[in-house]
Amino acid sequence: MEVAIKQQGRQRARSRLWSTILQNKWMYVLATPGILYFLLFKFAPLWGLLIAFKEYNPYKGLWGSTWIGFTNFTEMFTSEVFYIMLRNTFAINIFGIVFMFPVPILLALMLNEVRHEVFKRINQSIVYLPHFLSWVVVASMTFFMLSTDVGIVNKIITSFGYESISFLSTPNYYWGMLTLQSMWKEVGWGTIIFLAAMAGVDPQQYEAAVMDGASRMKQIWHITLPAIRPTIIILLILRLGHMADVGFEQLLLMNNPLVTSVSQVFDTYAYTIGILGGKISVGVTVGMFKGVVGLVLVMLSNYVVKKMGQEGIY
Structure with a gap:
């Protein structure tokens, strides 16, 4: 009797599920490209994390490489540059959160x-344009401005009788320059x-x-800021999830031997x-470590936000 009741319950649940899907079929159709993207490019490659636990050899392949457990993690954590990388990565991101x-x-x-709508759209277009420039162009412009x-900048400084400043090769200016x-x-x-x-405010x-x-x-x-507070909180939580991430291309282009002490990061x-x-x-070990740090920070910040009475991301 109990088995029959459970089967009937499962059948009703399936029928409700299918009826819900049919009622919202066009929403699922619209969501399909995004779902496929995450399945193909986010979830499917997760099997590659096994490389972090192996001494990977491209000639032997993933399954033929020697299993070494947590050796790669141990070597990374005991490396003399690990805490330097941790300090630099978090410092650059803290600069970004506080000032940017x-x-x-x-x-x-x-x-x-x-x-004035025309003036507003022109200004919006102007402030959007730098986003579409590559970091190569931005690094070249920085060199042209600060070398x-x-x-x-140094030509202006010397024109007032002062000595030029080595902005690009002085560690003290490096984090601020990246933030700017x-x-x-x-x-x-x-x-x-x-x-x-x-735009959604009444x-x-x-x-x-x-x-x-x-x-x-x-x-x-009293109106605008409270209305966008949930958006600010969600974006801040997501930003904290990238605390172990620093723009690799930017760092690579702006790096030089004189600033290695402040430019060495996980990427x-x-x-x-x-x-x-x-x-x-x-490389896979570093990526996995960054992912775990990001997950912990997202969950922790979301927990704190909910404790404060605000809406989190889940």
Whole structure:
């Protein structure tokens, strides 16, 4: 009797599932490309993480390579450069969160206050353009601006009688220079999501605030910012999930022997040892470590956000 009841329950659950799918069939059709993308390029390659536990030899293949367990992780954690890489990676990302993350919000608030549509669209296009430049172009522009020989900034400094400053080869300037580069390139593009969130605010709230005598600053503080707070929190949590990630191309192009002490990060280490050194297992180990750190930070930050009474990402 109990078995029959359980079978009937399963059948009802299946029928409800299929009826739900049929009712929302076009939504599933629209979601199919995204689902396929994640299945093919995110989930399917996960089997390659086995390389981190092997002494991978391309000639022997994955299954023929020797299983060495956690040896690669032990070597990475005991390496003399591990804590240097950890410090540099987190420092660069903290610089990005503290100085770069709030700027797209401020820029979006300013653009949202522009009432002349043509002027607003022109400004939006201008601030979006740097996003489409490659890091090669950005690095070349940085060299043209900051180098001691031909740099415009140093020419201005020397014109006032001061000595030129080696911005590109001084470790003390390196993290700030990377942050300014990323800010100039990506801040405009980062405003898109915040502007979209602001577009969803009910205009009647602003009209009621005007009738109550609220100034523009009070409208921003009491209406706009609370409306986009969930978006800010979600993007901040996702940003924390990339704390072990640093733009490899940017670091590679801006690196030089004089700033190695502050430029060595996990990505450049994986490239140097894993690709150039032929130790592919080390590169996979670094990637797996970065993924675990990102997952832990996302879960931890999401837990803290929910404890504070806000909505998280799940």
